[in-house]
Amino acid sequence: MSLYYVQKFIYNINRDTKLQTGFAANADMILANYDLTDEEACALREADIGLLYVMGVNGQLLMHYAAYRGLAWDDYIQAMKDGLAKYGEVRAGSYVTIDGGAGGAV
């Protein structure tokens, strides 16, 4: 249970281009600074946006992380939907999907 540090890593990297450079060069070295489970470190390294969404990462952090990792808008929305199908319901936090995603624009 280290959702706090998953989110802290995303917070830090979203706002720091120098950290982004370091992460591109050696992801594991950067991730080692955070108290993460293997599943969490893997999801961050592989940009498994669906899993991060299901873990409960705040959407405002995840949206920017997905963009930084190169996902176009529609692909980012799809990644969350795929994550729900693959990993089940959102496990924590308030960024749950309601009504199966009804009302969405994509």
Next chain:
Amino acid sequence: MSLYYVQKFIYNINRDTKLQTGFAANADMILANYDLTDEEACALREADIGLLYVMGVNGQLLMHYAAYRGLAWDDYIQAMKDGLAKYGEVRAGSYVTIDGGAGGAV
């Protein structure tokens, strides 16, 4: 004029043992992350506590930095006094010396 970033570096390194390890390995690489003049970077790298004191670094930051850089208590107090003699009055901030240091215990 980047006293803000001198202090931010000290704030960060005082509280982060991983950053301390990185600084020991490659001080210039760490200092490059802060917006510093050459004089400031040099004072930090060389632990010129007297100059940092005269620059106006908040005493609560500098006291811990001096300890981290290995100065014993009396040597830290003496370094500030030497800084005043060498560089003149404290240039900024509220950690000025009054009455020539009267009332001090060391």
Next chain:
Amino acid sequence: MSLVFAGLCSHAPGITARAERAPAELREPFFANFNIMRQQLEAAKPDALIVIAAEHFANFFMDNMPAYAMGAAPYYEGPIEDPDWLKIKRRKIPGNANLSFRLIKTIMQDIDLAYSEEWKCDHGIMVPLHFLTPNYDIDIIPVNINCQTAPFTPLKRAWAFGKALRKACDFVDERIAIVATGGISHWPATPNSGKINEAWDRDFLDKFARNDKTALLAYNDEAVYADAGQGGAEIRTFIALAGAVEGRKINIAFYAPIPIYAVGCTIAMVDLDES
């Protein structure tokens, strides 16, 4: 008094990032109203623009989450997002640290705000500036209210902050503009992104337009979350503006749900000269 302009606008990143994907018949009047707002702001000749924003983890995390914070830096930077994604170029934005600290010292007598001598702007500030100060030639002072993670700033405290901010503005010599920016109902950054509760929005905007303090402060977090989604927490920025112009009506210049922008797009201005 030195408050010379007060208004509110949406800031959803889709407004610039996915601008062309909205139907022209919605996008064009929305952008036209941004333009009117910009003209009125310019006509007011402000010395500084205070942006009351709801940021999205640009500067504040749960290691130190303030109920509100105000910038006090000589310059700011933004956007933190990939500029190609947001379609707004990364740049420095001028600030005025001296003015910030004069405002802060007054406000902190009533409101316990945090102060920040550096600040990175996300879309919450960059999208409004893109439309309102496209030449980035006016000093801005960023403000954040915690709308991003619970426990949120209580609504009554957001109102009190607006009131204290107004008092501080009236206390300085500079001509001050305030733009608040937030969404009403929306479910951003979820598969529901694009869902908008138009009936709820229109009811909220009616209370906001009348500047009905009692009605605005009667909302509660659980009901707002249920009816207005994760993004509904951003009504705090509306309420702070209402507090800043207490007693005055607020003109809703534009409102339309635009799903691909993920929010009910809103432009509102206050006539500060009316008696």
Next chain:
Amino acid sequence: MSLVFAGLCSHAPGITARAERAPAELREPFFANFNIMRQQLEAAKPDALIVIAAEHFANFFMDNMPAYAMGAAPYYEGPIEDPDWLKIKRRKIPGNANLSFRLIKTIMQDIDLAYSEEWKCDHGIMVPLHFLTPNYDIDIIPVNINCQTAPFTPLKRAWAFGKALRKACDFVDERIAIVATGGISHWPATPNSGKINEAWDRDFLDKFARNDKTALLAYNDEAVYADAGQGGAEIRTFIALAGAVEGRKINIAFYAPIPIYAVGCTIAMVDLDES
């Protein structure tokens, strides 16, 4: 009511770092009173200890300087200083995030405190814990009031914080202890370190002991800086405690200037049972 203990102590790092350099006739009664305070704290059987501290840039910098912050983490770490320098071993300290958030939600209705889901303790908290909970077997909740960099938290707001904290304590089922910790007059971290204005201290402690709100809130920052040095800003922690026990007298168990500890060393306790 669930406040079971309230007290105040000094926290200067010299108290542990340079312990043996003070004259025995001052050190021994000072440490003996720390021991009495520990016994009274233990006898009160608290479920949690709130430490109202004045930190020294352990967690908060001018990028986001809150007027006050409260920890809400399952555990904390400290000291940040070199353990060999402070002569206190680095360790984890147990916390109670659930209790923290219940207190925070009550306090934030009146006071705009920041909350922190991680926290590193410096000597400001570690020195008191070293004497008061030497086995680190009680959940602590750290609180900081900005005494370290101007603009400081206004004194009247520090009082209001203490009052709001007390209300929040009375609202939970747990048995709560509060220890405030700060210095009175001192010129720390300068060549004047060791200078103490004993007359000013005794006058301040007289007002504090009588819990004279009017007199305590009549101090102003400029005069405190001139008369009581950089460290005088830490009177905010005394004032917050006074607000928390409004209407009750405060017993000064020990006061003596100890220059090598760089502060007038103080131990005070409140009899919460007296009518």
